[in-house]
Amino acid sequence: MALEVVKPGLLTTIQDLGRPGYFHLGIPMGGAMDRMALRAANLLVGNDEGAAGLEAVFMGPELLFTRDAVVAVTGADLPIFVDDVEQPGWTALPVKAGQRLGFGFLKAGARAYIAVSGGIDTPPALGSRSTYAIGALGGVEGRAIAPGDVLPLGQPSGKAKPGASVPETLRRKLGAPTELRALPGLYWHRITEAAQRGFFADEWKVAPEADRMGYRFRGGEPLEFVPREAPFGAGSDPSNIVDGCYPYGSIQVPGGTEPIVLHRDAVSGGGYFMIGTVISADMDLIGQLQPHMPVKFVEVDMETALKARADVAGMMDRIRAALA
Amino acid sequence: MKTRYSFGGDEHIFVEMDEEMSLDAFFKSISMSNAVRDSGIKGVTEVCPANASFQVKFDPDVIKPDAMLAELKKLETAAEKAEKRMATRIVEVPVFYRDPWTHETLMRFRERHQDPNGTDLDYAARINGFDTVDAFIEAHHSNPWFVSMVGFVAGLPFLYQLVERERQLQVPKYLRPRTDTPKQTVGYGGCFACIYSVRGAGGYQMFGITPMPIYDPTQKISYLSDFMVFFNPGDIVKWKPIGREEYDQIEADVAKGAWAPKIARVDFDLDAFNADVDGTNKKLMEALHGA
Structure with missing residues (x-):
């Protein structure tokens, strides 16, 4: 057995x-x-x-x-x-x-x-x-x-x-180019407006360091920080925060250079700032990305995130119906 | 202190009590996160307290993000007024400072460190204004510490020393994180100590190692048989310096099931602590030594 x-x-x-x-x-x-x-x-x-x-x-x-x-x-x-x-x-x-x-x-x-x-x-x-x-x-x-x-x-x-x-139409498409939708937030205010625009405009590539804990990306411009006096306990690097919780899907950028999107085996917290979070509807897509694949992050608002979540749930319902 | 709320995608809300670390921010965070856990708001799936912030994970199919945010904000005033008292425990954790295993590791990753010519302890002592490493080690273990967060990886505690800000020790993290850290390394980054619960990557400076396992997924270790994770936020820790002989003895005794950490029940009152730091710590130590 x-x-x-x-x-x-x-x-x-x-x-x-x-x-x-x-x-x-x-x-x-x-x-x-x-x-x-x-x-x-x-x-x-x-x-x-x-x-x-x-x-x-x-x-x-x-x-x-x-x-x-x-x-x-x-x-x-x-x-x-x-x-x-x-x-x-x-x-x-x-x-x-x-x-x-x-x-x-x-x-x-x-x-x-x-x-x-x-x-x-x-x-x-x-x-x-x-x-x-x-x-x-x-x-x-x-x-x-x-x-x-x-x-x-x-x-x-x-x-x-x-x-x-499972009918072909109910299988999510694999392969490049991939768009990952993200909701800005968390410590988004730590980078300049130019860096905010640049993050979503740049093309990123999946780095070899990509596993169940998280996916690293490289190839975009380094993010420029808004100057600050480091808060007590955060550490001196502009990308440091007082260690806090990390959401699943959150996008941290240590040193402002290579974004890391945390996945199912995420570390639960740490001392790097995050600029936003990949929406729940797109988390599955990350698991199908190969190293070196081009990826673009697309800025969305909460309404769009919830609509995308409903669309994915609807697709799953159709799979259930097709196999019932 | 100004509370800041932010959505982490469509499934999380991040609540930051303060940008900087303080026991006030920690207490406000833990009382508010406890209030969220006790409130029974439908759709809340996880509440994770951190040092000066916390995170709520929720199911947006059950409660809309805006409604969840409104529910959280309702709990803020109550958290501000909550008593800053806690019934907790003080635990004595043996530490072998300057041990051979973290020494071997820190030498292996020297090119990732701020000071390639010394050890992590040499560097930490110098930048904190201590004449000798011994004096720095004494400052590290002479007062108790608060577990202000459990996380990063399974069961890893972050600890904040129970002293005034002027007496806090501060060190940066490694310039580039190591890919290896021995299990049970006692580390330091920012104003936080930690104990690495498992072997793996890490960016904190390495000061020593404890023979006391704090995470055991097999639950074979006597004091981890009820639950695999030892620490909870709010625990108080006192480091006890030990040498090689005692380290080996404890390690052997843990393996035989003949060792458990010394623990005493204590109450911690933040206002009393702020009024008299040394007096409060002395009482905590008396409770521990009476255990």
């Missing part, structure tokens, strides 16, 4: 929809970076949307099934093989005990989500199976999967419909 890890891929972790409630102690919510992709994969195999699956970065794992199951792969676009036969993505695929799931080279996106009927049934930690590697929490002993790991599976619901797939 399990899944054996033959090859782990580059960095493959168990993720569900995370463990909100412990951010005040520095433990982030975690969970799939592209939540819509994980939800869709779970629906395809008849699981609850929040069941634990695998998040594979840039490269897929090789997995051996020890029981019959239904599997689905969503998110990043990479060739999917059951034994040596190529299979479609975003589709419920029946597999037999003894068959292997494997992958070819990445074509677009960054993270593939693999859901298996019954879900991965490793022991939850603080209410979630999500792997938070920095804190050695969740997943398999708090780490990415490794060769020889045996991942237990839960009881399938029997609701999977082999062959069912």
Whole structure:
């Protein structure tokens, strides 16, 4: 009743929809970076949307099934093989005990989500199976999967419909150019008007330092600060603040040079100023960005942010309806 | 002190009590964040207190951002009037200053430091006007500290020393953050001390290391069996300097389940503290040593 890890891929972790409630102690919510992709994969195999699956970065794992199951792969676009036969993505695929799931080279996106009927049934930690590697929490002993790991599976619901797939129109587009919508705020007033305009006008590129904690960007002009006398306890650099909380999606710019957008495994706080926050509707998109991809930040107001959030929720509803 | 509100995207509100650090700002922040937690406002999903600010995470499908902001503002006046008292605990944390492990690390990352020719302690002592490192270390551990925030990574406490501003120690962070910091390093940045709960990246100056684990996701350590994180905002800490022998002994005893930190229950009153800093600290120490 399990899944054996033959090859782990580059960095493959168990993720569900995370463990909100412990951010005040520095433990982030975690969970799939592209939540819509994980939800869709779970629906395809008849699981609850929040069941634990695998998040594979840039490269897929090789997995051996020890029981019959239904599997689905969503998110990043990479060739999917059951034994040596190529299979479609975003589709419920029946597999037999003894068959292997494997992958070819990445074509677009960054993270593939693999859901298996019954879900991965490793022991939850603080209410979630999500792997938070920095804190050695969740997943398999708090780490990415490794060769020889045996991942237990839960009881399938029997609701999977082999062959069912998510219509093309309901898959979010992968690939450049990407626009990330952001609401200015927090310490936005610390930079000059010219720097404020420049941040949204410049083209940025995803830096190699891009992971579950956050995505770094480079290539835009350094931000010019409004002069100040450093507040007591903040530190002397103009980008320092008295250590405070960081929102998920917040854009900090240490030294005013390279923006970092915090993601699901965010550090919960620190001493760098933030100029705003990527809106909740666009957080999933970040999880599919590859290093060196061009990105533009687009300024929006709250009304637009809420409308975008409703649009994403509507898209998820249509996925549910299509698979019902 | 002027409270400032700002939206962090469509799911967070950031509330800053003051731009600068003070115990007044901390107390106002913690009483207001407690008030938010107790208020039962529908749609609030997380309340995170920080040093002189706090953050509320909410579900905008349940409560609109503007309505959430209005609810928060209603709680501000009450927080201002709240008693600045706290029933808490004082914990003795052993520290091995000038230990070999942080020394090895700080030498490895010397080119990222303001002063490549000394150690982090040499530098901190000098820029704070101390003649010797020993005198600086004494200033670091002779008064108790307040845990003003828990975060960054799992269970990491930020601490603020319970002395007047004139006696506060201040150091900048590394010029560029290190990619490695030993687990349980006692660090310093701005006016804050911290204990690195896990090994990893860090930008704080490194003064020493504690043999006391403060985060254990496996919950095997005796005093972390109820919950994996040791510290809460509002805890009071007294550093106790130790040498190599005692460090090794505590580490071995922790592994055997035969060691737990010394803890005493105390009340902390900010007005009493402001009226008599040394007298208040003396009482805290008496409570600890009576434990």
